[in-house]
Amino acid sequence: MSKLDIKNGLIEMGHGSGGRASATLIEEIFVRHFDNELLNQGNDQALFSIPAGRMVISTDGHVITPLFFPGGDIGSLSIHGTVNDVAMSGATPLYLSASFILEEGFPLADLERIVISMAKASIDAGVPVVTGDTKVVERGKGDGVFITTTGVGIVPDGINISGDLAKPGDAIIVSGSIGDHGIAILSSREGLQFGTTIESDSAALHTLVAEMIAIAPAIRCLRDPTRGGLATTLNELARQSNVGISIQETSIPIKAEVKGACELLGLDPLYIANEGKLVCIVPAEDAGQLLAAMHKHPLGQNAAIIGNVCEDAQQMVVMKTAFGGSRVVDWLAGEQLPRIC
C-alpha cells in the first residue's frame, strides 16, 4: 500500500471510499495512534465483556471553530466531553468509539495532529478508542473535521446520581473556576483578539468523580456545565428536580482574566462554556467532607460551595449579587452575544 504524505497531503474523496485509500488512512493515522488491542483486531465492531453493574452510554458530536485553541483542540475535547458525560452518572468510563467526518481538502498533517492529541487524551484517561468510522464529504460541505464520540461505562451498585434527585437544603458545589473554556475559544477566534492568557479547562473528570463518590456516595446530581455554562446547568437541574436554586455571586470561582474578558465583551461568565468542571448537588451534611476531598484532587483544587437548593415551584435560579441585591439567573434565549454599544 502506498504511504500517506502526511506532511503535505490533503484529504481526498477517495479516503472515504472504503477502498484502499481509506484503509491506508485508517492504518497510518487512526490505528497507529490509537493503538489498542481491540481496535487493532480490525473488525467493524469491538467485542468485550462487561463487569457487573449498570451500563451507561453517552454520545456527543463535536463541531468547533477554531479546531485548535489555547489549552486543547477538537481531538482532546472529543475525548474529554464524552468521558465526562459518562462519568457524570457516577460511572467508570470503559471504552470509546469515534466517528470522523472529514472535509475534502483538509490537511492530513492537521488530521494527524488532532488524532495524536485525541489518542493522548484517551490514554491519559485510561479509556481507549476501540472502534470508529471515517467518512469524507465534498469540499464546502463540512467544517474541516467533525468528530462524534460515544462512550460506555459501568455504574457501581448503590450509586444513584441523576438530575432529578436534588432536594431542598442540599448544597451546590462547583469544582473550579468557570468560563475558562469559552473565553479561550473566543480569544482565539478571528477578529476578537483581546490578549488573554486563558487556556481551555478541557479535562477528563472521571478520576475526580471516583474520589468524590468514595467520600460521598449520597451525591444526588452531577453535571458538567458545558454549552450554556453554569447558569444553564443550574436551570436544568432546578427544572428536573422541581426545586429552586439560590447561589451567591461572591462564592463562585471566576478567574480575573475571565471576568475582565467578559466585561469587555459584555458577556456573563455564568453562561460561558466549561469543559473540565462539574456541578455537584449533595446533602448538606456531606458537603464539607466532600469539598475537602475535592480540594486534594488537581481538578478540584478550587472547588467551592456556591449555594443551596430550596423549595420553589417556579424552579427559579436566583443569585445574591456581590452588591447585596438579587437577580434571576435565567435560561439563555439564543446565543450569548457580545454587546454593540
Next chain:
Amino acid sequence: MKFVDEYRDGDVAQLLARLIRQEAKPDRNYRLMEFCGGHTHAIFRFGIVDLMPDNVRFIHGPGCPVCVLPAGRIEAAIKLVEENDVILCTYADLMRVPAGKRDSLQKAKARGGDIRMVYSATDALAIAQANREKQVVFFAIGFETTTPPTAAVLKIANAMQLTNFSVFCNHVETPPAMMHILSAGEAKIDGILGPSHVSTIIGSQAYADCCDKYRVPLVIAGFEPLDVIQSVLMLVRQINAGEASVENQYTRAVSKGGNKKAQSLMAEVFEQRPLFEWRGLGVLPESAVQIRSEFADFDAEKRFGMQAIATADIKGCICPAVLRGMNNPDECKLFGTACTPEDPKGACMVSSEGACAAYYSYGRYRAAESKA
C-alpha cells in the same frame, strides 16, 4: 480584575443606598428614566432595584440601538440579500429582531441568504477584502458610540478604492430622541440617567439643552453598578434642590466637550439625515445620520436603490410605549405569554439590553416574590 471590582463593591453600594433612602423624601416620587439599555441591564443584573426605596423608580428609555430600529429597515435588508447577490454583515443582536410577518434576518439566513455575524465594522471590511467577487454590505446600527468606527471603516474603504463594499447606515443620535420624549410629555420623568458610552464621544454638554428646556436634571452615569447608584443619589439631590442641570458622574471617561477627534471623523463622513423613523418614536427630524455625498459610492441605500418599507409592528406589542417610557413591559398583554425571549414579538424582548427581556429574565422573580 481591580478595574472592575472597584465599581462593584457591595459595602459602598450599601452605603450609597442608605444615603438615597435617607435623602429621598417620603412624600414625593422620583421617576428616573435610564435612557440606555446598558443601564437597564445593570439595574436588573446587579439587583439595584432591591436597594432602592419604593418611591425611587426606574423608567426604561429608548436607548437600545437594536430596539429602536424599525422593522421596515430590517425588511429592507432582507430584501437586499434576497434580491441581490450580496453578503450582508451585521451585529449578532440584530439577527433575531422581528421584521414584518414573523420574518427576521435569522430566518432569511436559514432560507439561504448570505448573512454573517460580525463583531465590528472592521470585520465586515475584512470580509469584503476576502470576497472581491461579491458585494459586501455592512448593516450599521447604533448610537454615537458605534458611529465613529463605521466612519473610520468608510474612510479606509474609500482610500483603498474598494468597489465591493458599502454600508447600510442606520446610525441614530441620542439628544434628539431625548428631546422628543421630553417634549411629548407622555412619560412622567423627574430625572434622567444619561448615556455614558455615547457621552464619551459627544460630551456631557450635548444634553444641556434638554435639561434647560424641560427643567429636568440629568446625570451622565457609567454602566457599572456603583456608577448607577451614585448617579441615582446625584439625581435625588438635584431633584430635592429643584435643580435641573447636566452633571457628570462618569468623569473617568466623559468630558464636557467629548472626543473631538471622533466628532470630526463623524462629521467628515456623515451628515444629518432630515428625517429618520425610530421604532416607537415615529419619524423624528434630524435624529440620525446618513453618508455624505463624497462617500456616496459606499452608501448601500444608493448603490442598491434600497427603499423604505412600511411595516406595522406585531399587533398587541406595546414596544413603542415601552420605549417612550409610558408603560412597563409587564403591562403588555403579550409579555411572558405570546412574547418570550425564545419567541420574541417585539424588539424589546430580543436584545439583552431591551426592557422587556430584562423584565422577563430578572423581573419574573420579583413579580413572584411580591405575589407570595
